Amino acid sequence: MSQGKGKHLAIYLPSFYNGGIERAMINLSHMLIEYDIQVDFVLNTLGFPVVASQCPSQARIVDLKVSNFPSRFTRLLKYLQQEQPDTLLTAYHFTNEIALLVKRFAKTSTRVVVSEHNTISVETQDEPLLSSRHWIPSWIKLVYPWADGIVSCSMGVAEDLVKITGLPSERIKTIYNPVISATIHQKAQEKVNHTWLAPGELPVILGVGRLELQKDFANLIKAFAQVRESIPARLLILGLGSQHSQLKALVEKLELDQQVAFGGFVDNPYAYMARASVFVLSSAWEGLGNVLIEAMAVGTPVVSTDCPSGPAEILAQGKYGELVPVGDSNALAQAIVKVLSGQKKSVDSSWLQQFTLESAALKYMKILGF
Missing domain, CATH: 3.40.50.2000 (Glycogen Phosphorylase B;)
Known part of the structure; x- marks a missing residue:
């Protein structure tokens, strides 16, 4: 399994919550490590230790221990400057947006690939105007063009992203979640x-x-x-x-x-x-x-x-x-x-x-x- 050998991947998540996205990313890490890829999980906060325990033993868990937006931005920037992973894979909002802002303004050499795991137009349609989640489609339209890669977990999510961002469908790669093992x-x-x-x-x-x-x-x-x-x-x-x-x-x-x-x-x-x-x-x-x-x-x-x-x-x-x-x-x-x-x-x-x-x-x- 020489493909990927020597590469370094960071997976950026808000925390280890017991959700489908976390399980998908943990499952993916198990497989990537078999291809000799170094994997770091970078988290705003640790979350559930029982979920963290499901990570492969070879993966490193980096707890940024941050809560507000400015500290998330600065701690992630510091991590990328120190560790310089080849690629940063993100999931969730607003970890996707923060990673792309870091890439844009810090000019880091790390590639940033964002993954979308929900039908955003449906998820946010009833959010109140003053809610930060109401503005997720606007943020997506602004920052997703900066990504080195965009992954959707289903064709329906991909179609939704095309409508929100106006990006050509070729920019979005549908990859079903790694579920069965x-x-x-x-x-x-x-x-x-x-x-x-x-x-x-x-x-x-x-x-x-x-x-x-x-x-x-x-x-x-x-x-x-x-x-x-x-x-x-x-x-x-x-x-x-x-x-x-x-x-x-x-x-x-x-x-x-x-x-x-x-x-x-x-x-x-x-x-x-x-x-x-x-x-x-x-x-x-x-x-x-x-x-x-x-x-x-x-x-x-x-x-x-x-x-x-x-x-x-x-x-x-x-x-x-x-x-x-x-x-x-x-x-x-x-x-x-x-x-x-x-x-x-x-x-x-x-x-x-x-x-x-x-x-x-x-x-x-x-x-x-x-």
Whole structure:
């Protein structure tokens, strides 16, 4: 594996939060290190140590320990001047924008490649005028032309970026997130300490993700209430977030306390996925939808909203799983009942190859200049 040998990559993130972007970047780092590439994770703040522990042992973690914009700018600039990595790969806002500003004004020789993991026009459309996130599309239009490379995690995200920036589509490279690895299959076989997932128990509908408005777990809970009218089942939701109390209140209002459980953060969601009867993505919007790919990889049938963007691409427009309109709990319930009744769609293993670590790493290496 001589390709990339001796190169130095820095991956700049806000922190190690338990999200799909972090998992994708950590997965990518494992593969790049096999190609003899030195990897630094550069973080504004460390975040969750349990997520940091998933990094390869050979990777270096650089905690800038900063919070405000000026200190992020100056600390990142100092890091680049001292370490001089060949390429800086960024994800999230405003780490993307800060990295490009550093590149523009410091004239660093480090190449900067930004990656976009969400459908920004949808994500920011309801942000209030005074919110910093409201101005993300304007920032993108201003600074993304300065990037040495732009990666989108789905074709839908790429199309959205073209509309926002006015850049030619050739400037944006779509690379599906590195999701599927041998580790997923190994972890899927591990034991799960949850009585609902024991043999002989009722079917379990599983949702995994941050408890935020984007994931629209309220829609899933409402759909589950309808599912219960025709099929005895349980709903298990894994994840943390600001909507936890509101979602619990909805469960209580619908009198589903004994049938719905919130499992919080778990180290190994793959073992839960492998034992669930159906996996459901209820999001209002996505960049790609890594959890759908993970569930498919361990052989669990999936149901998803046809949200912008990603699920339709992952499921080949519904060939490999059920797609329903966003926010339609009736349609979501019907699709779940369909799967629980035995109408499952099988997935061609060759289709999943495009979501593997190996496939993503080779494409990333090309745009990173390795």
